[in-house]
């Protein structure tokens with residue numbers, strides 16, 4: 395099954411030779427793929443299955459001519475005999491017979507080199523690699539502009555939801571006020587299990603892994619990093635700012651307790667891992683955190699491994715997008731949409747294409763700063779373990795004295811509490827700066843009525 399990388403280029407070159415004489419706009423778009431795993435194989439399969447409808451939309455065929463993988467026998471099992479194989483991704487990136495490179499390998503090191511080499515060689519690139527774009531996006535978008543090629547990435551965010559296209563094209567009339575969403579299926583699956591079945595975080599994670607919803611190393615998902623990659627890209631498109639992943643406030647769900655999921659429920663809320671990007675007069679909020687959402691809110695009903703994103707535009711109002719956030723053919727749907735765009739724009743004037751971040755490069759606001767987390771104002775939920783239920787009055791009064799605007803104070807109902815957990819005071823605040831809440835929570839720990847660590851989570855109303 396192993397095909398020598400050099401010799402294996404021969405069969406595909408034969409089919410390329412017959413197409414070389416045709417004008418670029420009518421001959422098939424020739425694709426080189428780096429990676430033929432979950433995303434790559436799905437892309438290959440859907441391209442083959444739907445080639446007629448894809449060609450009808452693109453105005454020309456789209457053909458995979460060469461694929462790079464490490465395990466060539468496995469790759470051959472996916473692509474059959476008509477496609478050249480190599481284990482050198484650079485050969486695909488710079489192959490003279492390739493018009494567009496699909497990077498479906500992952501990682502931020504070599505993948506950056508492959509994309510830079512491909513673009514320097516005049517090739518368009520398509521990637522679903524959000525980590526790569528979050529970390530190296532500014533450099534890669536600049537390289538794409540320099541070489542006049544497309545760098546398309548619909549598959550990098552909430553795969554089956556065309557959210558990049560929605561922000562960049564459909565909502566182009568709007569000043570975007572905020573984008574918020576559930577953009578990591580693994581953590582949403584875990585949170586749904588914690589709520590529906592009363593599981594702890596560790597048990598819910600185990601189930602997610604057993605069912606294939608979580609990687610063997612789930613760190614990027616459960617620590618909020620994957621969602622932060624995506625909200626960073628959404629913020630850049632929404633507000634016309636550079637990609638500022640390093641400034642994002644990132645908190646995952648590893649420390650979340652089942653007790654808070656149950657107490658939130660008692661108060662009429664559900665806990666979701668939200669990515670939020672919000673434009674303020676003095677900058678942009680860019681953050682990923684577990685937050686309480688009203689149980690009646692549409693986002694509260696995005697369950698299991700599904701994704702949901704809301705966008706507030708000044709003209710359109712609030713719009714919502716729902717769909718699968720991962721999966722082989724679900725991601726292929728986005729990757730192929732990008733390939734169809736490339737097939738249509740290949741050979742056109744680069745200055746007239748949709749800009750990579752929706753705003754023309756000269757209009758991207760380099761000075762738009764990400765606000766520090768301490769300055770962000772939202773409502774908050776606090777859970778305060780107390781020695782005696784009667785201490786509820788003291789906690790409320792003490793918080794009010796610390797400038798925390800208390801909206802509601804109740805005791806956790808017995809049914810929300812595991813045996814032996816003691817009395818818990820639940821507090822909902824009005825909007826208040828994170829810094830004020832952090833100070834109050836820190837000081838509250840020393841209050842004689844308090845029996846354990848105070849938990850604080852944001853409450854996101856997402857209603858205006």
Ligand SMILES: NC(=O)c1ccc[n+]([C@@H]2O[C@H](COP(=O)([O-])OP(=O)(O)OC[C@H]3O[C@@H](n4cnc5c(N)ncnc54)[C@H](OP(=O)(O)O)[C@@H]3O)[C@@H](O)[C@H]2O)c1
Nearest residue numbers: 429430431432433463464465498499500522523720721725
């Ligand atoms: N899976 C999803 O649902 C999903 C959704 C959205 C975005 N993405 C993104 O899409 C990308 C790919 O994810 P995936 O799930 O498809 O990964 P995957 O199943 O692990 O597949 C990766 C592929 O890349 C190949 N590869 C990796 N490093 C290589 C190297 N140095 N040289 C040659 N080939 C190499 C692998 O070859 P071998 O198999 O031969 O080792 C494999 O074919 C990632 O950036 C991921 O974040 C994935």
